Amino acid sequence: MHLTEKEEAAEILRISGVKADNCMQCGKCSAACPAGAKMDILPHRFVWELMNGRVNNLAASNTLWQCLSCFTCSARCPRGVDPAKLIEAVRLSVIRKQGENRLNVDELPAEIDEMMPQQALVSALRKYNK
Amino acid sequence: MVYNYYPGCTLSTKAKQLDLYAKKAAEALGFELAELKEWQCCGAVYPLVQDEIGTRLSSVRSLAAAAAIDGKLVTLCSACHHVLKRVNSDMAENKEINAKVNAYLELDKPYQGETQVLHYLEVLRDEIGFEELAKKVVKPLTGRKIGAYYGCLLLRPAGVMQFDDPENPSILEDFIKALGAEPVVYDYRNECCGGYIALKDKSSAQNMVSKILTSAANKGVEALITACPLCSYNLQVNAAAAQPLPIFYFTELLAEALGVKEEV
Numbered sequence: 178m179h180l181t182e183k184e185e186a187a188e189i190l191r192i193s194g195v196k197a198d199n200c201m202q203c204g205k206c207s208a209a210c211p212a213g214a215k216m217d218i219l220p221h222r223f224v225w226e227l228m229n230g231r232v233n234n235l236a237a238s239n240t241l242w243q244c245l246s247c248f249t250c251s252a253r254c255p256r257g258v259d260p261a262k263l264i265e266a267v268r269l270s271v272i273r274k275q276g277e278n279r280l281n282v283d284e285l286p287a288e289i290d291e292m293m294p295q296q297a298l299v300s301a302l303r304k305y306n307k
Numbered sequence: 308m309v310y311n312y313y314p315g316c317t318l319s320t321k322a323k324q325l326d327l328y329a330k331k332a333a334e335a336l337g338f339e340l341a342e343l344k345e346w347q348c349c350g351a352v353y354p355l356v357q358d359e360i361g362t363r364l365s366s367v368r369s370l371a372a373a374a375a376i377d378g379k380l381v382t383l384c385s386a387c388h389h390v391l392k393r394v395n396s397d398m399a400e401n402k403e404i405n406a407k408v409n410a411y412l413e414l415d416k417p418y419q420g421e422t423q424v425l426h427y428l429e430v431l432r433d434e435i436g437f438e439e440l441a442k443k444v445v446k447p448l449t450g451r452k453i454g455a456y457y458g459c460l461l462l463r464p465a466g467v468m469q470f471d472d473p474e475n476p477s478i479l480e481d482f483i484k485a486l487g488a489e490p491v492v493y494d495y496r497n498e499c500c501g502g503y504i505a506l507k508d509k510s511s512a513q514n515m516v517s518k519i520l521t522s523a524a525n526k527g528v529e530a531l532i533t534a535c536p537l538c539s540y541n542l543q544v545n546a547a548a549a550q551p552l553p554i555f556y557f558t559e560l561l562a563e564a565l566g567v568k569e570e571v
Contacts, residue, residue, distance in 0.1 A: 191357075193355075193357070194356070211498050211499045211515055211518075212499070215508075215511060243508070243511065245459075245499055245502045246352065246353075246459075246502075247499035248459055248463035249459070249463070249499070251463065251464055252462075261355065265355035265356055266355070279507070280506065285506070293321070293505075293544075294320075294321040294322055295320060295321060296315075296316065296317045296322075296536050297505060297506060299316060299348060299351035300352045300502060301503035303350055303351060303352045304352060304503060305507065
């Protein structure tokens with residue numbers, strides 16, 4: 178028994194704890210986003226698509242993996258919407274499914290240099306894998 | 308004064324200087340950092356959704372341990388500070404998270420978010436005072452143009468972090484002034500360094516770092532200070548060969564100005 182796309186959107190909004198319907202699509206979040214240049218769906222559009230139940234589109238977007246949770250969007254939103262939390266909720270809805278981890282742990286050692294702090298590895302594994 | 312201290316995973320290994328200089332400087336300033344027994348890794352990133360309970364537990368264990376001693380917990384790493392402070396706020400404000408965490412942990416006394424999480428910089432500003440700090444400086448860093456790099460985690464979200472103005476912070480500039488150096492304000496001081504994306508998309512991190520370093524260099528910054536091991540890493544390793552700036556942990560300059568750097 179699977180959730181429909183609309184039901185999944187409702188569940189994502191629930192776990193995010195964000196009042197997304199306060200969004201007025203002003204785009205301040207997208208203007209402020211330091212990772213926006215590489216996103217296929219910008220933060221304000223992400224909020225709109227989620228409100229309209231288009232989870233499949235969002236789950237396939239690279240926005241999930243480019244967002245770094247710097248919270249600039251959340252800080253600049255004039256309506257108290259928190260796009261970073263919405264992106265996180267969709268990201269989790271993806272990686273909580275089996276086989277959807279984004280970092281291959283076997284390939285990780287090759288990426289690690291002498292100076293890399295543990296903090297980088299712990300953060301990345303929390304964000305990209307479950 | 309003895310403060311409970313949460314070092315986190317990186318400060319005993321790749322970011323030893325952040326930790327060692329902080330402890331030496333504390334000695335010179337008349338306080339001590341006592342490492343919390345059996346602390347566990349905070350997870351480095353705050354669990355942003357409401358139904359992540361397991362990833363909040365390790366923070367609550369440390370917060371509750373500090374509550375049982377004297378109710379204060381000092382951090383140094385920006386990421387640890389961010390995670391502990393936000394989970395603490397969840398325990399105080401979010402009934403559902405509080406109930407689930409306490410049901411799982413079965414602590415001697417349920418934890419309600421009563422610990423005060425203090426960043427080392429807040430100890431300097433709010434408990435000691437930058438004026439007092441300035442009086443204890445024996446080797447002022449006169450003439451040095453230092454840029455503060457705040458990054459993301461200390462400042463945002465301002466409502467929970469209550470650290471400083473998220474758009475126009477001043478705590479690090481005031482700190483630099485107290486050491487006798489000249490703080491230089493530049494545009495990108497609270498922009499993201501790229502964080503952990505260095506592991507997935509190095510060019511993104513290089514791009515972000517380049518904007519920060521260019522912005523700092525254009526204002527005449529000679530060195531940057533930070534409180535975050537991952538920012539420090541990105542600002543050094545993902546800098547272009549043409550634009551490197553010396554990057555220091557703020558505690559290194561503090562120890563230098565207090566005349567105890569050589570003892571480390």
